[in-house]
Amino acid sequence: xxxxxxxxxxxRAFALTGIxxxxxxxxxxxxxxxxxxxxxxxxxxxxxxxxxxQLLPGATFSNLSITLGHRLAGVAGALGGLxxxxxxxxxVLVLLAALYIARGLTxxxxxxxxxxxxxxxxxxxxxxxxxxxxxxxMVPDVPWAAAFVLGAIVSPPDAVAATAILSRLNMPxxxxxxxxxxx
Numbered sequence: 231x232x233x234x235x236x237x238x239x240x241x242r243a244f245a246l247t248g249i250x251x252x253x254x255x256x257x258x259x260x261x262x263x264x265x266x267x268x269x270x271x272x273x274x275x276x277x278x279x280x281x282x283x284q285l286l287p288g289a290t291f292s293n294l295s296i297t298l299g300h301r302l303a304g305v306a307g308a309l310g311g312l313x314x315x316x317x318x319x320x321x322v323l324v325l326l327a328a329l330y331i332a333r334g335l336t337x338x339x340x341x342x343x344x345x346x347x348x349x350x351x352x353x354x355x356x357x358x359x360x361x362x363x364x365x366x367x368m369v370p371d372v373p374w375a376a377a378f379v380l381g382a383i384v385s386p387p388d389a390v391a392a393t394a395i396l397s398r399l400n401m402p403x404x405x406x407x408x409x410x411x412x413x
Contacts (some may be wrong), residue, residue: 235270235302241310243268248318249354256291256315258341258357266360270302273364285390291315294326 243263251259257280264270279301283293292312299311335337 231311234305237303237306237310240303240307244299244311244314247317248315249322251291257294258296258353261357261361264302265296271298273361275301291319298384323389 247256247259247263265273265276276298279297280294283290283297286293290326292315295311295315296308300308303310330339
């Protein structure tokens with residue numbers, strides 16, 4: 231089970247993630263901060279919250295900060311975690327927008343943007359490999375994973391539809407026992 235964590239600890243950890251992380255790399259920062267470094271939660275707990283955050287409408291990083299914050303410190307942790315992630319990102323966004331308006335898309339700014347894009351791809355790849363190494367996929371899970379990856383390449387809605395169909399086809403059938411009437 232998840233270790234008890236104070237709201238202040240959640241806010242500090244999430245604020246650091248909000249300041250240092252970029253784009254899709256936030257999940258990687260959360261994973262490293264909460265599972266690997268602080269050991270506040272197990273891999274399966276993180277994956278459960280990450281899955282939920284991706285399925286909910288809205289931005290995944292804000293959903294993830296809410297689900298993780300709630301798991302760690304209740305409703306106050308969810309609200310504090312959300313604020314701690316959004317506020318630093320909002321400040322960075324305003325600063326980058328001011329830089330873009332002042333300088334435009336100069337070669338220096340374009341190079342910086344390409345570098346940040348590469349960093350995000352690297353962070354997501356490293357986290358995917360680290361989390362994937364801890365999972366023990368059973369044979370029935372492989373078609374689901376393959377369908378999701380293939381669907382995600384084509385389109386995310388297709389990934390959700392394909393895994394939903396496969397999960398329905400692979401569900402164990404319930405056996406209903408009915409006592410026979412005597413006599």
